[in-house]
Amino acid sequence: MTRDTRGLRRALLHLVLAVVAALYLSPLVYMVSTSFKTREGAGSTDPQWIPDPLTADAYREILNSADSPILTWFVNSLAAATGHAALVLVTAAPAAYALARLRFRGRNTIFTVVVATLFVPPVVLLIPNFLIVNELAWVDSLPAVIVPAAAGAFGVFFLRQFFLTLPGELEEAAELDGCNRWQIFTSVVLPLARPALVTLFLLSFLTNWNDFLWPIYVLLSPESLTLPAGLGNFQGANNIRYDLLMAGAVIASLPVIALYLVAQRWVIEGISRSGLKG
DSSP: OOHHHHHHHHHHHHHHHHHHHHHHHHHHHHHHHHHTSOHHHHTOSSOOSSOSSOOOHHHHHHHTOSSSOHHHHHHHHHHHHHHHHHHHHHHHHHHHHHHHHOOOTTHHHHHHHHHHGGGSOGGGGHHHHHHHHHHTTOTTSTHHHHSTTTTOHHHHHHHHHHHTTSOHHHHHHHHHTTOOHHHHIIIIIHHHTHHHHHHHHHHHHHHHHHOOHHHHHHOOSGGGOOHHHHHHHHHHHOTTOHHHHHHHHHHHHHHHHHHHHHHHHHHHHHHHHTTOOO
């Protein structure tokens, strides 16, 4: 293959990637554009990519709305998603390490049962989880959206796949130095697993941040709602105010985009070393 042919193939590849990226980014760009339009411009049947005139009235109106406390919803979502993601790491990491590194009878059976729970539709658990949350008096409080799904099977499966890639010689060396199993886990394994932990934290954060159905069931008062549930109610009250809806969507997207931009290096490494390549 000549140099010109390789250059042509590389240029075609870059062109295809640019077209695909444009297709994926165009809804996001149009969402941001619509959020800076006037009420009339956002509802126009003639779509415009560049707002004319450019205005931030939608953001001022949505942030100052007394009926829709979007900043309170934002803080609630941030607290719930962060707490949920941290709790996922606390529960998944020890279980995954035990299933990956410890030798005991029934280990494979336990792992099979854990993975099998991934095939249970989440909607099946709505009523059982609600009954448990109600008995704990967590209804209409943030623990109701933080705790129930924190011990899921995906985190155990994901971290176990990563732990299996770590060389056993490191643990053997730490054991020779006098470390017990807990010290090996906390001082040797977890620092090496930082990419996988960051990736799992991000995925768990996104799952909780985007959750709409469960918060609708357990969060009742307007000031207790998370952002997706609150925006759902807001949409019902403003179904023709596209400028307000897009402004709310932009606000909801900012933490997700910022978190991914900060953690993307860890995410790529964590997924590539966990055997979950696309």
